[in-house]
Amino acid sequence: MKIEDILATKGHSVETIGPEATVERAAQRLRSSQIGALVVSADGEHLIGLVSDRDITFALAHYGRALLNMHVRDIMRRDTPTCSPVETVHDVMRKMTRSRSRHVPVIDGGALYGLVSIGDVVKNRLDEAEREVTLIRDAYLGRG
Numbered sequence: 001m002k003i004e005d006i007l008a009t010k011g012h013s014v015e016t017i018g019p020e021a022t023v024e025r026a027a028q029r030l031r032s033s034q035i036g037a038l039v040v041s042a043d044g045e046h047l048i049g050l051v052s053d054r055d056i057t058f059a060l061a062h063y064g065r066a067l068l069n070m071h072v073r074d075i076m077r078r079d080t081p082t083c084s085p086v087e088t089v090h091d092v093m094r095k096m097t098r099s100r101s102r103h104v105p106v107i108d109g110g111a112l113y114g115l116v117s118i119g120d121v122v123k124n125r126l127d128e129a130e131r132e133v134t135l136i137r138d139a140y141l142g143r144g
Contacts, residue, residue: 003092003106004085006124007114014105014115016041019048019073023059026051026072036117037103040076045111049076050103082107085114093121 017026017038026038030053037052051072059075060067067075081095082105092104096118106114 001089001124001128002085003083003087003089003114003116006089006116006120007085007106010114010116010120012114014039014112016044016112017051017072018042019071019076021072022068023051023056023070023072023075024068027053027056027068030056037115038072039105039112039115040072041112047080047082047105047107047112049073049078050080050101050105051076052103054102080105083116084108089121089124092116093125096121 015029015033015035015038017029017040019040019042029038030036036054037050039047040049040051041047055075055077056067059070063070080103081099081101083092083095085106085108096102096104102118104116105112106116
């Protein structure tokens with residue numbers, strides 16, 4: 001299965017934030033949107049980095065209360081893995097595991113195309129496993 005298949009169900013909408021936004025604003029956006037990461041982009045189309053709830057938590061432990069007034073660019077991850085819509089879910093799971101990333105921006109033609117999370121790929125894998133069990137059960141019952 002390809003990443004495009006997940007996005008066909010999930011959608012291509014991506015929450016972005018500018019690099020000059022405050023960390024406090026990023027935390028508010030994460031909470032109000034009930035998501036775990038924001039793609040950092042100056043124009044909503046080109047990836048600069050990624051900031052997650054985990055990045056904010058780790059930075060809070062390092063900078064303390066001063067963090068809230070810092071800019072997203074000061075704590076975002078610039079080396080976040082990306083993928084294309086035609087990559088397999090299995091390959092993206094491998095990227096997530098190796099990089100310890102829970103979110104992977106999807107880039108197509110140099111532009112932001114979507115975002116997949118660990119939850120998306122786990123749900124996809126569970127759905128695949130359920131389909132496999134159904135096929136095996138139906139094949140077994142069909143022989144009797």
